[in-house]
Amino acid sequence: MPRSSKVTQPPCLCRRFHVDCSPKTCPQAQHAGSGDWNHYTIRAFCESAAGTPQAPPCKTCAAIVRALTEVDEVKLILRGSVEDLKNRGGGGMCEGAEEDFEMMLVELQAVASPPVSENQVRVVQTASELMRYTTLSHRWGNNERFTLVKKNAAEWASADIPWDTIPRTYRDAITVTRKLGVGYIWIDTMCIMQDDAEDWRHESTRMKDVYGGSYLNIAAVCAAGSHGGLFASSNLVEEFKTHDVPEQGEGSVEATATTTTTSSGKGKLRIRQQPHFTHTSFGSNYGGSSFLLGRGWVLQERLLAPRVVYFDQDELKWECYGGVDCLCGGMLVISNFSLEHRKSLGKWKEIHLPMQWMRIAERYSQCRLTFDVDRMIALAGIAEQAQKTGRGGKYLAGHWERDLAHQLCWEVLDTHRKPASMYIAPSWSWLSVFGRIGFSNRMDYQCWASTIDVRITQVEVTLEDEARETGPVTGGFLKVDGRVVEFDTRMTDPGSSSEPQTFSLTHREMETTLDYGVEVDYVMTEASAQKLETLLLLYWGEMWPHRKTFLVLRHAENAKEHTGKYERVGMIWFEGEADQPDFDQLMEWSQHREGIVIV
Known part of the structure; x- marks a missing residue:
C-alpha cells in the first residue's frame, strides 16, 4: 500500500498476499480498521473476493477462499504469496533473496548449459555468483543414508541424480521450488560433505549466510524423516465443518466464513468455527511438540530466513519479518513468535538486545540436539546476526x-x-x-x-x-x-x-x-x-x-x-x-x- 498521510487504516489482510492493495481498490481494506478485524480473517477475505459496487472483486482473496475448501488449490496460491510478500518487505527486513558467496547448491532446472530436465537434479558448486535459491528445514531420519559423501561427490556433480533415489521430503521441496520458478535449493544432507569433518565445520559456521540469503525456507514440519514428505492429508475440513446460513450476516468472533456462488450467481455464506489448538507449536511460549520445531538447529533456520512456509499436518503456515499468517487465520490471534524473537536480530533500535536475548535463550534451551558438541554452534548464526546490530x-x-x-x-x-x-x-x-x-x-x-x-x-x-x-x-x-x-x-x-x-x-x-x-x-x-x-x-x-x-x-x-x-x-x-x-x-x-x- 503506498504511503499516504490520508490513509489511517492498518494494512488490510490481503496485503499479506499482494502489494497492490489499497482502500480505494480493495474492499478488504475497509475491514482492516475494525477492532476485531483479525478475528474475521476468512470472512473478510470472502467479502473482498465478492467485491462491492464501488470496487471489483479481489482475485487474490478469491483464491484464498477457494483454498479453504479445495485442498489442491493451496499449492496454487503459494507462488503469488511468496512473490508479493518478498516485494512487501516487512519494514525493510525481508531483503536478501540472493547470495553471492561460494557454496554448494542443488540445481533443479534449465538455468545452465547443458539444461537440466524436469525430474533431474545435480549438485553444483557456485563461484561467487548471484543465485536465487530456497532452503529446506527438515528432521534427519534415524538412519540417514542419502547424503553427500566423498565417494559420491564427483558423481552427483557430473551426472543427474536418479529421481526415484531422492527421498520424498527432498523431492517435494524440489517440486515446490520449481513451481516458484527458483532454480536452486540448499539441503544440508546434499550440500555439506557429511564424512568430511573440516567441510562440515566450515559450512556449519555459515548458516547465517545460507539461510539469511535464501529466497524462501521450506519447513517440513510433519515429516519424521527424509521420507515423510511435505504434504499431509488435513482433517480440518472434517473436524471443523462448514454450515450454510440463510443470508450473509455478522457472524461470531469465534467463527470464520467462506462464500460460494450459487447457480443464480448470488453469494452464499458458509460459516465454520475457526480451527484451534493447531498453532500452539508456532507460538512464543511453547517449545514445539512437532518433529521439526523442537530441534536445536531449526531455531536459527527459522529466525535467519527472511521468510518461511511451514508444511504442517493441518495447513500451510507463513512467517516472515512482516508477521505470520495461515489459511485458517488462527495465526493472527496467537503470540507472534516471529516478531517477538526477530526483534533482537533486526533494525528495531529501541529493543534492548540483552533483554530480548533472554527469550531466545529460553526457547533454545528447550530444543533438542542429536550431538551435544553442537550446543554452541547451532546458536552461532542467530548470535552473529544479533551482533551485527551493535546493541549488545x-x-x-x-x-x-x-x-x-x-x-x-x-x-x-x-x-x-x-x-x-x-x-x-x-x-x-x-x-x-x-x-x-x-x-x-x-x-x-x-x-x-x-x-x-x-x-x-x-x-x-x-x-x-x-x-x-x-x-x-x-x-x-x-x-x-x-x-x-x-x-x-x-x-x-x-x-x-x-x-x-x-x-x-x-x-x-x-x-x-x-x-x-x-x-x-x-x-x-x-x-x-x-x-x-x-x-x-x-x-x-x-x-x-x-x-x-x-x-x-x-x-x-x-x-x-x-x-x-x-x-x-x-x-x-x-x-x-x-x-x-x-x-x-x-x-x-x-x-x-x-x-x-x-x-
Missing part, C-alpha cells in the same frame, strides 16, 4: 557484554544434564547445562526487574577459532566483587538420573544449619558429589518478585588448573516476608570479597 557489545558464550550481570540469573527448570566428557561453556553460562532454563528477572523488553549487588570487573572467553566470536569456546572466566558466605555441606538427597542432588548448608563458625538445602543445576557424577565439602553463596541481587538471589559456587574441580577458582553449581533465593529473617541472617554472616574468579 561483545558476545560471551551465550551472553552479551552489555548488562551481563542481569543475564547470569538463569535457573534450570528441567533435565539438569551436564556432559562430563566434553567442555561446552563456562559454568556461569546457561549453555553449560542441558535443560530448559528461565530468567526470573525477565519482565519485558525495556526494563530489568532486578537490582544487581555484585560488580563484574573482568570477563573473558577463549574461542576455538578467534575469527568466530560466536562459535565454540574452550574456556572462560568471570571475575567479580561481592558479598559471600561460606558453608560446609553434605549430600542430603542423592537425586536420580534425571533429578539433581540436594546438599545441606551449615555455617562452620556458627554451627548453624539452614532449614533448606541447595538443589544443584545438574546431576553430578557420584565422584563429583562426594568431593563436594564446601559451598560459597555469592549474593547476586534482588530479582522479581522480591527474590533475593545467591549464586551457589564450589571450588573448581580441576584444582591443578584452576587453583583458587570457583564454578557455578546452582542458585538459591529467599522470597517474601517469610524468608526475610533467613536472608537477614545471611547478610550478617556475609563478608565482602574482591576478585572472585568463576570458570
Whole structure:
C-alpha cells in the first residue's frame, strides 16, 4: 500500500498476499480498521473476493477462499504469496533473496548449459555468483543414508541424480521450488560433505549466510524423516465443518466464513468455527511438540530466513519479518513468535538486545540436539546476526557484554544434564547445562526487574577459532566483587538420573544449619558429589518478585588448573516476608570479597 498521510487504516489482510492493495481498490481494506478485524480473517477475505459496487472483486482473496475448501488449490496460491510478500518487505527486513558467496547448491532446472530436465537434479558448486535459491528445514531420519559423501561427490556433480533415489521430503521441496520458478535449493544432507569433518565445520559456521540469503525456507514440519514428505492429508475440513446460513450476516468472533456462488450467481455464506489448538507449536511460549520445531538447529533456520512456509499436518503456515499468517487465520490471534524473537536480530533500535536475548535463550534451551558438541554452534548464526546490530557489545558464550550481570540469573527448570566428557561453556553460562532454563528477572523488553549487588570487573572467553566470536569456546572466566558466605555441606538427597542432588548448608563458625538445602543445576557424577565439602553463596541481587538471589559456587574441580577458582553449581533465593529473617541472617554472616574468579 503506498504511503499516504490520508490513509489511517492498518494494512488490510490481503496485503499479506499482494502489494497492490489499497482502500480505494480493495474492499478488504475497509475491514482492516475494525477492532476485531483479525478475528474475521476468512470472512473478510470472502467479502473482498465478492467485491462491492464501488470496487471489483479481489482475485487474490478469491483464491484464498477457494483454498479453504479445495485442498489442491493451496499449492496454487503459494507462488503469488511468496512473490508479493518478498516485494512487501516487512519494514525493510525481508531483503536478501540472493547470495553471492561460494557454496554448494542443488540445481533443479534449465538455468545452465547443458539444461537440466524436469525430474533431474545435480549438485553444483557456485563461484561467487548471484543465485536465487530456497532452503529446506527438515528432521534427519534415524538412519540417514542419502547424503553427500566423498565417494559420491564427483558423481552427483557430473551426472543427474536418479529421481526415484531422492527421498520424498527432498523431492517435494524440489517440486515446490520449481513451481516458484527458483532454480536452486540448499539441503544440508546434499550440500555439506557429511564424512568430511573440516567441510562440515566450515559450512556449519555459515548458516547465517545460507539461510539469511535464501529466497524462501521450506519447513517440513510433519515429516519424521527424509521420507515423510511435505504434504499431509488435513482433517480440518472434517473436524471443523462448514454450515450454510440463510443470508450473509455478522457472524461470531469465534467463527470464520467462506462464500460460494450459487447457480443464480448470488453469494452464499458458509460459516465454520475457526480451527484451534493447531498453532500452539508456532507460538512464543511453547517449545514445539512437532518433529521439526523442537530441534536445536531449526531455531536459527527459522529466525535467519527472511521468510518461511511451514508444511504442517493441518495447513500451510507463513512467517516472515512482516508477521505470520495461515489459511485458517488462527495465526493472527496467537503470540507472534516471529516478531517477538526477530526483534533482537533486526533494525528495531529501541529493543534492548540483552533483554530480548533472554527469550531466545529460553526457547533454545528447550530444543533438542542429536550431538551435544553442537550446543554452541547451532546458536552461532542467530548470535552473529544479533551482533551485527551493535546493541549488545561483545558476545560471551551465550551472553552479551552489555548488562551481563542481569543475564547470569538463569535457573534450570528441567533435565539438569551436564556432559562430563566434553567442555561446552563456562559454568556461569546457561549453555553449560542441558535443560530448559528461565530468567526470573525477565519482565519485558525495556526494563530489568532486578537490582544487581555484585560488580563484574573482568570477563573473558577463549574461542576455538578467534575469527568466530560466536562459535565454540574452550574456556572462560568471570571475575567479580561481592558479598559471600561460606558453608560446609553434605549430600542430603542423592537425586536420580534425571533429578539433581540436594546438599545441606551449615555455617562452620556458627554451627548453624539452614532449614533448606541447595538443589544443584545438574546431576553430578557420584565422584563429583562426594568431593563436594564446601559451598560459597555469592549474593547476586534482588530479582522479581522480591527474590533475593545467591549464586551457589564450589571450588573448581580441576584444582591443578584452576587453583583458587570457583564454578557455578546452582542458585538459591529467599522470597517474601517469610524468608526475610533467613536472608537477614545471611547478610550478617556475609563478608565482602574482591576478585572472585568463576570458570
